[in-house]
Amino acid sequence: MHPTISYLKNKNLLWQANHTQSIDNGQHTGFNELNKALQGGFPEYGVIDIRSQLGIGELRLLLPSILTRQQQRQTELVTLIAPPMCINSEMLAEFGFALDQVMVVQPSLNKQVLWSTEQSLKSGCCHSVILWHASLSVTQVKRLQLAAEKGRSLLFIIRQPQQEHISLPVTLGIRLSPSKVGIQAQITKRKGTWSNGSFNIYMGAYWPELSQSEDTNVLAFPSRVCRTG
Amino acid sequence: MQKIWLYVYFPNLQLDALLQQNPSSNLHTQGYVILDEQTNQVCQLNHAAYQAGIRLGMGLGTAAMLKADLQVIPYQQKITKNRLNDIAQNLYLVTSDICFFNDNGLLLQVHNMLNLYGNLTSYWQVVQQQLLGQQVHFHYATGHSPLAAKLLAITAWDQITDNIQTIKRAILQASLQHTDLTVKAVKKLQRVGVHNMQDLLKISLADIAKRFDIEVATYIGKITAQINHPVSFFHPKKSFDRFIELLYDIENIQILQAPLTQLLQGLELFLKTRDLLTQTLVFTLSQRDEKSIELKVHSQQGEYLAKSWAVLISLKLENITLSAPVFAIRLIVENTYIRTPDKSDLFAGNQGRLSRLQLISLLQAKLGEAAVSSPTLTNDYRPEQVIQNAEGLTKAIQPFKLYALRPSFLLTPPQLLQEKVSIAFGPERIETGWWDAKPIIRDYFIARNQLGQWYWVFKTPKGDWYLHGVFS
16 A cells, blocks of 8 residues: 555545444434434534424434433533523423533624634533524534534534535534424434435334324323322 | 831832833833822922932922923822732731831831841841832831831931941931921921931920920920830731722723733732632723723632633623723722632543633623523422523522423413414313412413424413423
């Protein structure tokens, strides 16, 4: 082999098609289908671009892995930046999050959103940051990527699917669409591998009520929960 | 024990304070005087002004004639007092008994400090070191009484000795103008041929008391240590309060950083020597002809380092605009507490640059305190009451029963349901709150709309349907 090529290979700068190594150090997402598609799980740190409508389970898809991260790094924070609506603390607490380790940042200006994200990422005291943001440029994502590497933090950017279609330099890109059993996902971008089409993720294990099997349209008789104060 | 006093006289406090603020200014080369507006006399002057022939006590007219490009600054007692207070605070670190004399001198009681320092020379070395660090001009002298030391210091004797004979000889040389006697008393003495201390001290105290005012007699008695001279000693303040007058008005926020840094460094020294931390700084920026701006800088984690505060302050400053030039800055720090070292794990590795509290302070400084919150829970069945966002991070409260199947996002307030949905789960009735003003009776359902979004909807007894949450 040419010495330059072997040098590049050693430096991990060269990628070969037969070189789809399975990433074992990835963190399990809590969903088998997603783990399989990602060959392990979400990366340890970096930027993950998630394109999804609101309310189809996009946040719930992330919660198990973020909870795992929180348990591993107990002194650090989960930061939610510019959520579109008021975050329901009861849901977070019920899922197992310690609420004093959750920080919600709601900046008033668009410019401040990215600033807060960058600060949180590179501070080294946030293991995960979730950002709801509409438009991002390539340079902005690169900056966030560097900040995430510096603070060894994982950034999830959740944005609407119809927004601009330029390819952003993210570690992982996922497109989500609604599905009856849980959520339908398609890996649009991932370092080192090909996309293998869309697949369904079953979420019934965590939220049986928010998952319907595809074939049955019959509603089970509602179990009546009555509460009076 | 033989009593020894040390008097330190600061002739140019206000000028020194100005120079310290603006090291790059032309105070070295340009002639500057401080004018006491009440007596219309020059009360402080720099070297350039002295060389031009200007002397203390000169009128403004004479001074201006001697030097055409003379810069005149009005005397402000507040600045001088503040500066003197700072010096006393610093000296207190090495010597215990400090007493303020006028607005420009400090009296130190030496004899009881000699046990600690051994002899006068080593004591003076330590005190001198402290004084040199303050970047002020000073003259000093020792004396066997407070007033003797003062008189010698004002005549710029600049000697440290515990030999009474030497001191007495030096006093005899002093002229009456340097004494604390009033101008009237000095004139009276001159009329009878008493022109200097030597003449005056020849006369016995009893004779002086007979012929002159009681004031002259007391002064002589005190200077010769025949009459006891009570002094009250200084006790350093617990809190930090510093005021700086700017040499010129500042309109630009960027330039304002330099005097702020100076204040912060003073604060750092103050806190460091006492091993204290603080969480809140209050700056008052006095604007010319406008209301002064109060700038409160808060840090979640106690800090003392000027560097850490400077970052927070620069973020705060981005949000304010000056409507008029700033001419003075005051920094007050009221609450301090003893520092407890952070116990961090040596082996944890990968420790961030900032702590959690530092990050929150940083975000709050830029975005405002309300923008950063932490979700909290209240023990209530009503979904609106359960969630309350607390500013900053709060401690977890007592656990209570939580209900599954709550949406990730809540709409505040709930909105009328506008679209067609199919119900997937429910109902769950919540009927509560009859004891206060916000009772609710609602049947909650989980529903899915045509686009596949999961909604949390409820039906009121009237039959209205509302959208309350989204299961993201």
